[in-house]
Amino acid sequence: MHKEPADPQLACIYCRMSEDREGGGLGIDRQREDCEELAQQLGLKVIRVYTDNDLSAYSGKPRPDYQLMLDDLRRGIYGTVIAWHTDRLHRRPTELEEYIDVCEPRQIQTRTVKAGSLDLATATGRMIARQLGVQARYEVERMIERQRRAREQKVQRGEWSGGPRPYGWEEDGVTPVTEEIAVIREAAEAILAGASARAVAADLNLRKLPTSTGARWDGGSLVRMLKRPRNAGILQHRGEEAGPSKWDAALDEATWRSLRAVLDDPSRIPSSSNVRKYLGSGIYRCGVCGEGLTSFSKGKDHPPQYKCRKNGCVQRDLARLDKWVQAALIKRLQQPDAADLLAAREEPVDVRGAQAELLQARATLDALAQAFGAGDLDMQEWRVARAAARARKEKAEAVLSAAVQVNPVAGLVGAEDVWAGWTALDLSRQRAILDWMVTVRVLRAKVGRQPGGKYWDPDAVVFEWK
Template sequence: MGSEQRRAAVYLRISQDRENTRLGVDRHREDAEALIAARRWLAVGVYEDNDISGKGHKKRPAFERLLKDIEAGLIDVVVAQEWPRLERNRTDGVRIIEAAQRHHVLLTFAKGSDIDCTTAAGRLSADMFSAIARNEIEVKAERQSRAQRQRAEQGRPPKGVRPLGYATNGEVIEHEAEAVRKMYAAFSSGASLRAIAAALSGYRGADVPHLPALPRHNRTLMIERNARRAEEGLQPRPVPEDGPWVSSTVLGILRNPRYAGYSTYTPKEVLANGDRRRSWRAQILRDEHGDPITGNWDGIVALPVWEAVQDRLDDPARISNRTGTDRKHLGSGLYRCAVCDRPVKAHGQRYRCAGHIMRSREQIDDFVVEAVRRRLALPDLHDLLPSADEPRMLEIKTEIDERRARIHRAQRDYDDELIEGLDLKRIRDRENAAIDTLEVERLRLSLGMSHNSVLKARDPLSAFDAGDLALRRQAIEILCEVRLHPHPRGVKAFDPDSVTVTWR
């Protein structure tokens, strides 16, 4: 086929065109069309991926259509501005080179030369251009990552999307911050992620904590961006419809160390411990002594509260749960069987321990609630409350920090080739096992009185009466142990002696 008969397709791509000005793709189209006209080829189509990266994280629809048409034999020449416009990842590089080789398609560039992938020299050139394009991306990514880490090491707020409660410069947005504090307090008091999401969405109910309703954060962010665009004389972008909050968003907020004032850095590589559930803790930046680096912003949540929430999120019972952690009944999993000491389960209108007891839920709950209400009404209540073991909590935190510092030092020694990989693994496994044991103990101590708004209230009885299901369950768990005995045979009336309430 003569050169004047070749069917030429134009491929256009610009990584970022957020304002959709199309200036870049239009320039590239003009250059490509001028090249096609100069070489007397037949223009058969334009394949455009505007505002799409070529790194491979996002599908490029026009690139996929280009490959499909090459395989169909509809194209003899592909014209692009330069190789990096065509691809910047190994997978797409191999695909375009092999397709061009199979179908004798010439690759040519307005700011470059022809590449004939049917020859060994042409494929070598294509491989080299592809490798250079990938190297440019990787070097840029390393430079940006190092700058982000340096920024975090200095305690400066990270760039990018602002989290709920903070402005981009790190200043606190008070009405959002108050919602964040209440989210942490609700979770510490036993509320589930699902219940917190429902409360933020405006739902109300016995098992929904009292939180201010907020619009979805992505909607708020787009409204703010459009306000800035209006100041710059730009057209607004579409604003996402408001909808209910989801549990994963709540989890991300509860996991974020920035709310406790910690500076964080998210590495691109997989974390050394491989545990995604604890990744936020692992991403807290530490200095050469292994101590956490604090940010140059005000924390929204007190450190003990943040740590307590992490302990509850790391609780093995939550990790192994596949059906959710919401409790629908006051005593399910909380009251115990007096025969075997196992937690009872809700079974229809009753509490049940298989083979031992079957008791009326309403009668038991009424009895326990009234007993707790009498306790909360005592004038010397605070003298009777179990005290948190603050010294032991401090000891646990100090020991956890020391063991994490040992892991950090071992990693540094390994990087400096002072120890072998097996030594690093042995140290990491030993210290992580000890940390897990300490965190289980801290979980038991931390989710207690200090994080229950009923027991901290000026009027605990009124706070208990007004509390949601999770808050009341936690108050009962802190105050007492409830054991259910088998109901006496032949007795229809409720027997108070068949329920044992032991005050802690």
């Protein structure tokens, strides 16, 4: 449908940067200044400047200001679009065709600082625009190929392929930052001992130890940092482990894989509705049916209670039960034989054997990939052989994932003041110690005043020390 031509003297400017490496939109400012100078030379009146900073036209991700500009062009607000280059407007043919469909009916002109003008109202002008678009797309694809090949070569040499500064290392990704490496090791040990990621993050913030970008930690950012293969000196490429790195590891592989197993455990991931607030929630057991106890409250005027989660078999005052259990724990930790609590309960893991098996499986997978690429194996042979090698690799990784366990009571056994050490721990560490040391079974309590004049029935709490 024919539309009234827009006023060519009324112009808008569009600026875009794919990656703002300097920060602050300096590249956008330079584009805008050049476009404003061109508008002045052409005698055009600039009504508005549209900017999309740090957004690629090639990626296909939405560009808010670009879409807003198209909507305004459809309404006939401007008769001329000014850009630094045509590739600032679009690098995908589908975007170019949409732009043509908007500009052609209203005879909207396109003026650029570096590529001249485009008359999209004529077949010749549209052909030139399409050729420029094809050229721009070719240049981007060639650049992507070069970057991908460069990353692959770095991975093959065990080098870092670049990106934001990783926590624990300098900008080069190789030189360690001693203080941050210590934090990685400390956080790993705390979580292996039962601490929650939220508690560790809160402690780091309290000590004013920021992330690599200077931000505050939260549970999610800490978990993502600790799960990185680079912490164990393992390269990662396209989401997969790609062999040993040239930088020194912050954690040995067995510790890192054990840490990954703990962090990947679905039972550790809390939602806003099930974050544990009390010592015994889910740990204390009902002495009647064996189910866990959960906390509940009838209202602010009633003290919180523990009760059997499934059948409601038992119900006890929450604060008094926690106090009773803590007293029993401290008494046990003060016994002369408390050092026995540090003895390992699990069978020792052959860490070196598992690591050797893992290296062999990786080497086999690499050799199979080379043989397949050279045509020495067909697809079926490669799949069968790869499946066996991957099974060996996954089995070795599983062994290493259970190799390192930090005893949660290590910091309390032999302490000069066990109670002070206990109260200094966050709730997640206290719960880990409780779960590790004892099974607490809560029976139905006797009703009324007990011998000694108290209403608390001590015989209704049974401790089964592990």
